[in-house]
Structures are given as structure tokens and as C-alpha cells.
Amino acid sequence: MRNDAQEEQAALATRIMRKQAALSLRVAAVFVVILVGTPLANLYAPDFMGSKVGGFTLTWLFLGIAFYPITWILSSYFVKNSNKIEEEIAKEEKQ
Amino acid sequence: MIALLFVIAITVATVGLGIWATGKSKSTSDFFVASRSVGVGLNAAAISGEYLSAASFMGIAGLVMKNGYDSLWYPVGYAAGYLFLLLFIAGPLRRFGAYTIPDFAEGRFDSSSFRKIAVTFVLFIGFFYTMPQMKGAGVTMASIMNWPYWMGIAVVGTVITFNVVLGGMKGITLVQAFQYWAKVFAISVPCFVLMAVFQVGTPHAASENNARLKSDGAIKVKGATAYPANVVTMPSEPSWLYFPKGAKIGKIELSRKLLPTEPKLTVGQLIENAPKVVLKGPIRDAKGKEVKANYHDLSQLVRGDKAEIPENTALLVYDGKPEETGVKTPVSLKFQFAEATEFRIWSAARWDGAGGTHGQVEAIAPNAPPDAKWLNPFGPLTSKWGYPVLYTYSLIIALVCGTAGLPHILVRFYTNPDGRAAKRTTLWVMVMLGGFYVFTPIWGALGRALMPALYASNATDSVVIKVPTILSDPLMGQIFSGVTSAGAFAAFMSTFSGLLVSMSGAFAHDIYGKILKPSASPESRLVAFKLAAVGVGVVSMLLGLFVETFDIAMMVGWAFAIGAASYFPLLLLGAWWRGLTKTGAAAGMLLGGLASLTAIIGSMLLDKKVIAADLPPLLRALMEQPAIWGVPLSLVTMYVVSRATAKEIPADVNLKMLRLHAPEELGLSKNYIEG
Numbered sequence: 001m002r003n004d005a006q007e008e009q010a011a012l013a014t015r016i017m018r019k020q021a022a023l024s025l026r027v028a029a030v031f032v033v034i035l036v037g038t039p040l041a042n043l044y045a046p047d048f049m050g051s052k053v054g055g056f057t058l059t060w061l062f063l064g065i066a067f068y069p070i071t072w073i074l075s076s077y078f079v080k081n082s083n084k085i086e087e088e089i090a091k092e093e094k095q
Numbered sequence: 096m097i098a099l100l101f102v103i104a105i106t107v108a109t110v111g112l113g114i115w116a117t118g119k120s121k122s123t124s125d126f127f128v129a130s131r132s133v134g135v136g137l138n139a140a141a142i143s144g145e146y147l148s149a150a151s152f153m154g155i156a157g158l159v160m161k162n163g164y165d166s167l168w169y170p171v172g173y174a175a176g177y178l179f180l181l182l183f184i185a186g187p188l189r190r191f192g193a194y195t196i197p198d199f200a201e202g203r204f205d206s207s208s209f210r211k212i213a214v215t216f217v218l219f220i221g222f223f224y225t226m227p228q229m230k231g232a233g234v235t236m237a238s239i240m241n242w243p244y245w246m247g248i249a250v251v252g253t254v255i256t257f258n259v260v261l262g263g264m265k266g267i268t269l270v271q272a273f274q275y276w277a278k279v280f281a282i283s284v285p286c287f288v289l290m291a292v293f294q295v296g297t298p299h300a301a302s303e304n305n306a307r308l309k310s311d312g313a314i315k316v317k318g319a320t321a322y323p324a325n326v327v328t329m330p331s332e333p334s335w336l337y338f339p340k341g342a343k344i345g346k347i348e349l350s351r352k353l354l355p356t357e358p359k360l361t362v363g364q365l366i367e368n369a370p371k372v373v374l375k376g377p378i379r380d381a382k383g384k385e386v387k388a389n390y391h392d393l394s395q396l397v398r399g400d401k402a403e404i405p406e407n408t409a410l411l412v413y414d415g416k417p418e419e420t421g422v423k424t425p426v427s428l429k430f431q432f433a434e435a436t437e438f439r440i441w442s443a444a445r446w447d448g449a450g451g452t453h454g455q456v457e458a459i460a461p462n463a464p465p466d467a468k469w470l471n472p473f474g475p476l477t478s479k480w481g482y483p484v485l486y487t488y489s490l491i492i493a494l495v496c497g498t499a500g501l502p503h504i505l506v507r508f509y510t511n512p513d514g515r516a517a518k519r520t521t522l523w524v525m526v527m528l529g530g531f532y533v534f535t536p537i538w539g540a541l542g543r544a545l546m547p548a549l550y551a552s553n554a555t556d557s558v559v560i561k562v563p564t565i566l567s568d569p570l571m572g573q574i575f576s577g578v579t580s581a582g583a584f585a586a587f588m589s590t591f592s593g594l595l596v597s598m599s600g601a602f603a604h605d606i607y608g609k610i611l612k613p614s615a616s617p618e619s620r621l622v623a624f625k626l627a628a629v630g631v632g633v634v635s636m637l638l639g640l641f642v643e644t645f646d647i648a649m650m651v652g653w654a655f656a657i658g659a660a661s662y663f664p665l666l667l668l669g670a671w672w673r674g675l676t677k678t679g680a681a682a683g684m685l686l687g688g689l690a691s692l693t694a695i696i697g698s699m700l701l702d703k704k705v706i707a708a709d710l711p712p713l714l715r716a717l718m719e720q721p722a723i724w725g726v727p728l729s730l731v732t733m734y735v736v737s738r739a740t741a742k743e744i745p746a747d748v749n750l751k752m753l754r755l756h757a758p759e760e761l762g763l764s765k766n767y768i769e770g
Contacts, residue, residue, distance in 0.1 A: 006749065009750055009753060012753060013673075013756065013757075016756045017752065020756060021671065024182040024183055027178075031175075031182075035491055035495065036488075039484060039487045039488065039491075043472070043473070043484060046471070050471070055297045056299065059164060059472055060164065060167070060297075060299075060470075063164070063167040063171055064298075064536045065533060067171050068171075068174060068529030068530075068532070069529070071175050071525055071529070072522070072525055075177075075178055075181050075522045075525055076522055078181060078518075079519055079521075079522050083519075086514070086515060086758040090758040090760040093760075
């Protein structure tokens with residue numbers, strides 16, 4: 001009986017963590033690509049990154065301004081989906 | 096004096112609001128219960144308010160002014176670090192119900208001994224984080240009151256410490272939220288005014304003339320005790336200098352080390368190269384008054400690598416032009432002043448060919464990086480040791496992982512009602528921080544365009560306080576400088592108070608209450624807390640005196656690097672990997688954290704020349720930015736040692752995982768703090 005309960009716990013923990021981790025890693029992957037890619041773009045495509053857009057070069061425009069809204073989009077996507085996963089699991093388990 | 100009024104106003108408002116809010120909630124548990132009904136918006140503002148420290152308010156602007164593009168990684172990292180916190184830590188940690196890291200360590204591994212190790216890092220990270228706050232206080236008071244640096248630290252540090260000891264930082268959610276909005280106002284409004292008045296603001300508008308000085312060319316420099324803030328690198332063009340009688344130069348060197356492939360060039364040659372000429376027209380002192388001064392050749396004044404100025408003197412410094420000397424990139428002379436003085440500098444670049452130059456041309460600010468280096472990636476900050484890409488990535492890792500390892504920030508997530516609200520709050524924190532940080536580089540650009548003299552006096556950290564004073568209406572200048580001073584004050588007040596509370600709490604609750612004397616009564620713990628607060632305050636002030644020459648934002652970056660190599664791996668693996676054991680976690684945290692700490696302290700002592708060693712530049716880069724090896728070292732150690740000690744895994748590890756990850760509706764969460 002006790003073993004059953006423990007196995008159930010283990011299975012549930014695995015299921016929740018898998019779902020959440022898949023989402024977290026997906027968003028993190030996009031973010032890591034941006035973090036790793038920005039210095040690489042600066043290094044290997046300096047002319048492109050140095051092109052002028054509205055008084056700024058792309059380098060400054062991206063890191064000084066555009067970076068923030070990008071992280072907001074990523075985090076709001078994550079929060080919406082992560083909380084959806086929680087609601088689904090709560091519903092399933094209560095049944 | 097007007098600025099002082101603003102500073103006093105923000106202090107009184109903060110303390111008063113704290114007292115009012117404390118009166119409304121009588122006990123700690125009242126506070127927590129009340130805060131559970133607090134909305135996401137207020138909570139997010141409170142977290143942002145505590146987070147925006149002197150580094151955010153003053154330091155980033157100063158670092159952007161000093162080093163240009165590379166410094167943008169600081170605000171980006173400070174804000175974007177919350178994304179990692181959100182993806183992996185915020186929700187689970189809130190649900191686990193243990194909101195200090197020592198509590199988490201104890202709850203996750205059923206081990207009270209691990210608490211002791213976890214608590215030491217609260218102190219390491221805390222002290223690193225207090226140093227830049229103290230520097231902020233010293234610099235602000237020096238700027239607005241002309242106090243000596245130590246006096247600003249002593250007065251401000253004492254006031255804040257006593258406020259914490261007397262309990263004035265309670266009711267903290269409301270106070271911190273207020274401080275967030277005060278800081279946003281203070282960084283944005285004067286910024287808009289200056290941009291409108293002077294029509295600059297983009298980094299490119301600020302770098303069209305290599306940061307030439309404005310009008311009078313007067314430069315205040317510090318003496319040898321302030322090393323390396325007494326170092327002045329002359330521009331890469333011929334410049335006229337005017338020194339008052341008695342000025343002492345302790346050391347004259349070349350501005351950079353020559354590469355082995357470059358022709359040998361000595362300081363003596365560079366001095367001899369200067370043409371023997373006099374300046375046409377009168378010589379004026381810093382106040383614009385005509386002075387009697389004689390022309391000297393620098394070679395007549397130099398004794399060894401030192402020089403003494405016997406009378407009011409004008410002299411020409413010459414640079415090592417690549418086309419004349421064969422060096423690859425420009426070289427110039429670098430002076431270390433032995434005593435504080437004020438000198439003037441004009442450009443001698445427009446040679447008239449007839450034995451003289453025009454004296455009215457504004458000089459390039461000494462110490463200022465040229466436009467191309469300032470504007471482009473891999474500039475002076477990251478290529479300091481010749482490994483710019485490595486340095487950049489290491490800095491990014493420190494900032495992004497370090498945010499998730501700051502003890503005084505994680506505590507604040509407890510005031511969220513549940514894991515889902517914790518995630519929503521984090522999202523709003525990121526929006527609020529981004530809205531603030533977007534202004535900080537503009538200040539750096541404003542400083543470069545409008546007040547390049549700050550480069551020469553090594554005072555870029557004071558840019559947000561100083562720049563508003565150049566508004567042509569002196570009253571307006573005073574008022575807007577007062578606004579930014581008040582913002583800076585709010586910044587180091589909120590962060591220093593928060594750190595003081597969490598560090599004194601660690602002493603009183605963890606070290607005294609759990610380790611030294613578990614039988615201590617609540618009253619004696621409160622006494623211990625107050626004594627600890629005084630002790631921590633005094634130590635912070637003393638450490639603050641030592642760091643005047645370090646950039647504020649750099650120092651906070653170091654606190655992040657230590658957090659990234661100690662707490663971040665603990666929380667990440669603790670929340671997601673069942674196989675982590677207490678021995679593994681402790682080993683990784685100690686090894687990664689202490690190795691990073693040692694590297695950083697070593698790097699600071701080398702910079703200050705407290706210790707002397709000629710280490711290879713690659714090693715120096717890795718010591719100054721240790722995250723690139725510190726974080727993997729910690730993670731790998733945790734994995735390997737945990738594998739070896741797998742029998743330590745708690746029997747109820749699955750239940751713990753459910754507590755971390757299962758939605759609250761399933762009723763598996765538990766509050767470690769009774770609310």
C-alpha cells in the first residue's frame with residue numbers, strides 16, 4: 001500500500017516535471033540562442049550590426065532597447081503556458 | 096544645498112512611510128497575511144524597488160560612459176537574469192514555502208548542517224553587494240556636498256544602519272514599491288529634460304568628436320592615495336597642459352604596453368619628441384583668469400619617472416603617432432599624480448607650423464576612449480586583458496545566472512500568494528526593470544557628450560548626479576541634480592537596508608539562534624539581530640572605504656558572479672534533479688563559490704597593487720570574470736559528488752519534488768514560514 005502511494009508520487013512528480021521542464025527548456029533555448037548569438041553577430045557580422053537604423057546602429061538598438069521587449073515576450077509566453085499546465089494537472093488529478 | 100533638501104526629503108518620506116505601514120500591520124505574521132492580498136503589481140514594484148541599487152542607478156550610466164557598448168550587457172543582464180529565475184526557480188521555490196536559501200537547503204535535504212554552509216554565502220554575497228552601495232553613498236555626498244569620500248560613507252551608512260536597528264524598514268512592501276516609482280521618476284524626468292535641451296541622447300550623437308572637453312578644460316585629479324583614480328592618460332594628439340606651482344607627478348609611463356612586434360619606444364623618447372615651442376596668447380587658470388606662467392620642456396622637469404612643477408608652468412605633451420614612431424596603435428603618456436591638483440588642458444592639434452599653436456582648441460578628454468572603441472563591441476571593458484569574446488561571455492553568464500542567486504531578492508518572492516502569482520510577478524518585475532534600465536545608457540551617452548571632464552578625473556560613476564548641473568539656469572540644474580541625487584539615495588538606501596536585514600538575520604537567526612545558542616529566547620535573538628546589524632553596518636562602511644576606485648556596476652557584477660557559482664546551481668539542481676544530495680550540493684557550492692570569491696578578491700588586490708604578481712593576461716581575465724569556469728565547476732562538482740553519495744538521497748524525495756512542482760490545488764505544498 002505504502003509502496004503504491006510512493007510510486008504514484010514518483011510518477012506524478014515525473015509527469016509534472018517533464019511537462020514543465022519541456023516548456024522551460026524550450027523558452028530557455030530561444031533565450032540562450034539570443035545571448036550566445038549577439039556577441040557572435042558582433043564578431044562575425046560587424047558591418048551588418050553596424051548598419052544604421054533611426055540614428056542608432058543595430059548593435060546599440062538591439063542591446064540597448066529591443067532586448068527588453070524580447071525578454072518580456074518570452075516570459076509572458078512562458079507564464080501563460082506554464083500556468084496552463086498547472087491548471088490542467090490540477091483538473092486531471094482532482095477527477 | 097538644494098540637492099541636500101531633495102535627499103533629506105526622500106529619506107524622511109521613506110522612513111515615514113515605513114513607520115506608517117508598520118503601524119498598520121502589527122506583527123510579522125500580520126505582515127505576511129496582509130501581503131498575500133497584495134496585488135501582483137504592488138509586489139512586482141516592491142521587488143523592483145529592492146533590486147534597483149546604486150549599481151543600477153549610478154553605476155551603469157558611469158560604466159556606459161566609461162566603456163561604451165560592452166557595458167550594455169550589465170543592464171541587460173540585470174534585467175534578463177529574471178528570465179532564468181522565472182523559467183527554473185521562481186514558481187517551485189515559492190511553492191516549497193522556504194524563502195531564504197538556508198531554509199530551502201534545510202528543507203530540501205533534511206539537513207540542518209547544510210544550513211550553516213548556505214548561510215556563509217549570504218554573508219559573502221551580501222558584503223560584495225554592500226561595497227558598491229557604500230561607494231554610491233560616498234560619491235553622491237562628495238558630489239552634492241563636497242564632502243570627502245569617507246564622510247559620505249560614514250554619515251549615510253550610520254543613518255541607514257540606525258534606521259534598520261530601530262526597525263524603520265518594516266512595512267517593507269509599500270516602502271520598496273514607493274522607492275521603485277521614485278527611482279523611475281528620478282532617472283527618466285531629468286533625462287528627458289537634458290535630451291530636449293541639448294538635443295543629444297543617442298550614443299552616436301555623443302561620439303562625433305572623441306569626447307572633447309567643454310570650454311575651460313579644467314581637470315581635478317586625486318593624489319597617490321586614490322590609486323588608480325589618480326591616473327590620467329593623455330590624449331592621442333599633442334596637448335598643452337597648464338600646471339599650478341607645486342603639482343607633483345609620481346610616475347610617468349606609456350599609456351599601454353608595447354607589443355613585442357612594435358619598435359621600442361620609451362617614455363624619454365616620447366618626451367624628447369615634443370617640439371620646443373610656446374603657446375600663442377595668454378595662459379589662463381581654471382577660473383579663466385590670466386596667470387603668469389613660464390614655458391617648460393617636460394624633459395627639464397622629469398627626474399627618473401617623476402616630475403615636479405617648480406612654478407606655474409605650461410608645457411606640451413606629445414603622443415607617439417604610428418606614422419612617426421612605427422607603433423601599431425596610438426601611444427601617449429600616462430601620468431600618475433602624487434598629490435591632488437587641478438590642471439588645464441587644450442588641444443595642440445592644429446599646428447600652425449610656425450613654432451606655436453592656437454590655444455583655444457578644446458582638448459580630447461584625458462582617459463576617454465576614442466569614438467570607434469566606445470561605440471563598437473569588444474571595446475575597452477572586455478578587451479582589457481586581450482580576450483574580449485571570452486570576457487563578454489563570462490560576464491553574461493555571471494549576470495544571467497547570478498540574478499537567480501541573490502539572497503535578498505529571493506526572500507521577497509514569499510509575499511506572492513502562490514506559485515502561479517510568483518510567475519506573474521516575475522514577468523511584471525521584468526517589465527518594470529526594463530522600463531528603468533532603458534534610460535541608463537542614455538545617461539552614459541549624455542555624460543560623454545556633455546561632461547567629458549568626468550573621464551579625466553576618473554569620476555564617471557557620478558555622471559547622473561553631475562550632468563544635470565550644466566543646465567544654463569543654475570537653479571534648474573540644482574533641482575534636477577537634486578532629483579537624481581534623491582534617486583541615487585533611494586537606490587542605495589533600499590538595497591543596503593535589504594542587505595542589512597538579510598545579513599543580520601543570517602547572524603541572529605542562523606548563526607546565533609541555530610548554531611551558537613539554540614536555546615536563545617526571542618528577546619535575545621532580537622538583541623543579537625540589532626548587534627549584528629551594527630556590526631555588519633560598520634564592516635560595510637570600512638569595506639566601502641577600500642573600493643573608491645572600483646566601478647560600482649563592476650562590483651555588483653562580482654556579487655552576481657559569486658551568486659552564480661554558489662546559489663544558482665544549488666537552486667537549479669535542487670528544484671529539478673532528484674539525485675542531488677546534500678554532500679554534492681555543499682561540495683559544489685563551496686568549491687565553485689569559494690574559488691570564484693578567491694579569484695575576484697585576488698583580482699581586486701592586484702588592481703589596487705596590494706599584491707604584486709605578473710600573471711598572464713588570460714588568467715587575469717578569468718580571475719576578473721570567473722563565471723565562465725565557476726558555474727560549470729560548481730554544477731559538475733554537484734553532479735559527480737551526488738552520484739558518489741547517492742545513498743544520501745532523502746527517502747521522501749518524490750514528495751519534495753511534488754511540493755516544488757505540483758499545483759497548490761493538490762494540497763501538497765507546505766509553508767515553512769507560519770503565516
